Amino acid sequence: MNKGFAARLQLAGSYGFLVSLLVIVVFPFYWMTVTSFKGEEQMRSLVSMFWPSPVVTDNYRHLLGKTEFVAWFGNSVIVSVSSTFLATAIGTIGAYALARLKFLGRAFMSSAVLITYLVPPSILFIPLYAQIRTLGLADSLGGLIAAYPSFTIPFVTWLLMGYFESIPVELEEAAMIDGATRFGAFRRIILPLAAPGVLAAGLYAFTQSWNEFLYALVFITNVKLRTLPVGLSSFITGDVYGWGYLMAGAVLTTLPVIVAYIYLQKYMVEGLTAGSVKG
Amino acid sequence: MSISTVELGLKTALGPKREGPLVGLARMLGPDHRLGFLFILPTVVLVLTLVAYPFCYAIYLSFTRKYVGVPPVFVGFDNYVKLTFDGFFQRAVINSFIFTFGSVTVKLVLGMVMALVLTTGIRWRSFWTGVLLIPWVAPTVVSALNFLWIFDYSLGVLNYMLVKVFHLLPHGVGWLSEPGTAMASVIGVNIWRGFPFFGISFLAGLRAIPAEMYEAAAVDGAGPLLRFRHVTLPGIRNIVIIVMLLSTIWTFNDFQIVYILTRGGPGGATQVIPVFTYEIAFGAQRLGEAIAVALYMLPALAAVIIVLAHYMRKGRGRA
Numbered sequence: 001m002n003k004g005f006a007a008r009l010q011l012a013g014s015y016g017f018l019v020s021l022l023v024i025v026v027f028p029f030y031w032m033t034v035t036s037f038k039g040e041e042q043m044r045s046l047v048s049m050f051w052p053s054p055v056v057t058d059n060y061r062h063l064l065g066k067t068e069f070v071a072w073f074g075n076s077v078i079v080s081v082s083s084t085f086l087a088t089a090i091g092t093i094g095a096y097a098l099a100r101l102k103f104l105g106r107a108f109m110s111s112a113v114l115i116t117y118l119v120p121p122s123i124l125f126i127p128l129y130a131q132i133r134t135l136g137l138a139d140s141l142g143g144l145i146a147a148y149p150s151f152t153i154p155f156v157t158w159l160l161m162g163y164f165e166s167i168p169v170e171l172e173e174a175a176m177i178d179g180a181t182r183f184g185a186f187r188r189i190i191l192p193l194a195a196p197g198v199l200a201a202g203l204y205a206f207t208q209s210w211n212e213f214l215y216a217l218v219f220i221t222n223v224k225l226r227t228l229p230v231g232l233s234s235f236i237t238g239d240v241y242g243w244g245y246l247m248a249g250a251v252l253t254t255l256p257v258i259v260a261y262i263y264l265q266k267y268m269v270e271g272l273t274a275g276s277v278k279g
Numbered sequence: 280m281s282i283s284t285v286e287l288g289l290k291t292a293l294g295p296k297r298e299g300p301l302v303g304l305a306r307m308l309g310p311d312h313r314l315g316f317l318f319i320l321p322t323v324v325l326v327l328t329l330v331a332y333p334f335c336y337a338i339y340l341s342f343t344r345k346y347v348g349v350p351p352v353f354v355g356f357d358n359y360v361k362l363t364f365d366g367f368f369q370r371a372v373i374n375s376f377i378f379t380f381g382s383v384t385v386k387l388v389l390g391m392v393m394a395l396v397l398t399t400g401i402r403w404r405s406f407w408t409g410v411l412l413i414p415w416v417a418p419t420v421v422s423a424l425n426f427l428w429i430f431d432y433s434l435g436v437l438n439y440m441l442v443k444v445f446h447l448l449p450h451g452v453g454w455l456s457e458p459g460t461a462m463a464s465v466i467g468v469n470i471w472r473g474f475p476f477f478g479i480s481f482l483a484g485l486r487a488i489p490a491e492m493y494e495a496a497a498v499d500g501a502g503p504l505l506r507f508r509h510v511t512l513p514g515i516r517n518i519v520i521i522v523m524l525l526s527t528i529w530t531f532n533d534f535q536i537v538y539i540l541t542r543g544g545p546g547g548a549t550q551v552i553p554v555f556t557y558e559i560a561f562g563a564q565r566l567g568e569a570i571a572v573a574l575y576m577l578p579a580l581a582a583v584i585i586v587l588a589h590y591m592r593k594g595r596g597r598a
Contacts, residue, residue, distance in 0.1 A: 011399070018397075018401070021393065022410060026413075035428065049436065093321070094318060094322035097311075100311075102310050103310075103312035112326065113326070114591060119584075120580075121534075123577075126340065149329060153322060153325055183314055207418075214557075217557075228420070229535075236539070243428050253421050254418060258413070258417065
């Protein structure tokens with residue numbers, strides 16, 4: 001009886017902890033959404049703090065009509081999608097080679113990929129900037145598309161190496177005994193099996209590219225060529241800014257990631273735990 | 280001479296000479312070297328051009344006086360010596376350590392509690408994990424801007440709640456504009472964003488511990504605390520080390536949160552190394568010095584990376 005009470009108390013404590021964590025986690029998103037539907041006047045007068053009254057869409061109209069937001073959104077889509085495809089394609093075959101194929105330098109290259117994954121961008125951004133300038137890619141989306149694989153490829157490769165290693169070798173061996181080539185076995189047997197992992201890796205590469213700030217801040221000076229993170233944050237360095245449309249921008253910047261995440265959460269959590277920190 | 284003797288002769292004449300070294304080479308290159316090299320080639324090219332070369336160039340630049348658009352001039356250790364005695368740089372180093380240590384410790388504790396709670400008899404576990412992971416998936420710029428707005432002195436919701444709703448304070452606090460609270464605030468945002476990664480990684484580790492080990496410990500009469508010490512902790516030791524070191528690197532190099540929230544201010548109170556690097560490079564245009572700022576901690580960073588790489592490979596090997 002005493003034990004039952006203790007267990008129930010523990011359970012109540014657990015739920016209490018989770019609920020308070022939930023509030024802390026969700027509140028900023030709630031707050032940005034609420035703010036995005038408030039008028040300037042309402043915000044200034046601190047009335048109906050936690051609910052927009054009246055609900056207005058001025059912020060969104062201002063954001064989409066009078067700022068470069070739409071262009072920034074487009075830039076982010078172009079950069080994130082292209083660099084994600086690049087990183088996922090290259091990372092997938094690279095990971096397969098490192099996880100499965102036996103060739104000279106494999107161990108060294110696995111270590112190199114891992115170390116590359118750990119080298120921080122705050123060390124690389126200045127030399128990369130110099131390099132991008134020399135190549136004539138400064139102030140172009142091409143420069144970002146070229147630079148983002150520096151962090152997405154090592155990540156995708158490392159994550160997928162774990163995934164490929166978890167697929168039984170016997171499957172390929174059986175296919176090769178049946179006459180398939182090494183490449184055929186990879187393409188027809190292993191790749192379909194690894195599809196959820198590839199999807200998760202691609203999603204991570206996408207969110208990382210969508211999120212990237214430092215390179216986009218440094219490489220791009222043309223206002224029209226900014227990506228969303230830099231564009232959004234540039235609102236606050238301007239002389240006049242309204243929290244309403246800033247938060248509307250924040251809502252629209254979060255949406256693609258959250259939608260993708262809701263649909264593919266299972267793969268992402270699985271991929272994360274299989275890849276980056278399996279232990 | 281019949282054809283077969285010619286063949287035989289050719290084979291003995293050319294065979295060992297021609298095939299021998301090739302077979303030896305193929306053996307040295309590995310049985311799958313053709314497809315292996317082909318598959319790894321794009322990665323090698325990109326890693327060399329995007330990471331290895333820039334990294335070496337960074338080390339070279341740190342020994343030069345270099346401005347944007349002007350060729351570098353070699354100055355030896357000048358940049359490093361100058362930095363060692365630079366008060367602003369020393370402050371950035373100290374701030375970086377406070378920022379990193381404060382963030383990582385709390386993330387570790389919060390993440391651990393989150394993971395432990397989620398392994399008890401909680402309902403809707405995937406709902407909780409799903410929602411709690413959102414700060415980690417959402418774009419950092421969005422989170423930073425959200426908190427910039429929440430922390431706003433006159434119109435922000437935090438001061439509103441503390442003063443007007445709960446009456447905990449007589450007047451608002453300038454969370455990001457006062458030196459006393461600015462560091463705590465940026466650390467808080469970093470924790471908010473980063474703890475889910477700890478939680479979810481620890482959760483994965485906890486679920487890999489076989490239930491029989493807990494049952495056996497319980498049969499032996501071990502209470503919850505003893506079970507935590509002797510079953511749980513050893514079971515997730517590797518993950519804890521990996522996640523801690525990984526987060527240490529990430530946190531130490533976090534640019535976005537501090538840059539958007541405070542730009543290192545007020546009066547340098549939150550100046551950390553990545554933001555300082557950026558300011559020297561693109562505010563003052565002194566690239567050589569800036570890269571020396573970024574590289575100053577390289578020996579320490581390298582040590583962390585080597586230890587981390589060791590544990591990550593070890594984790595891999597067991598999987």
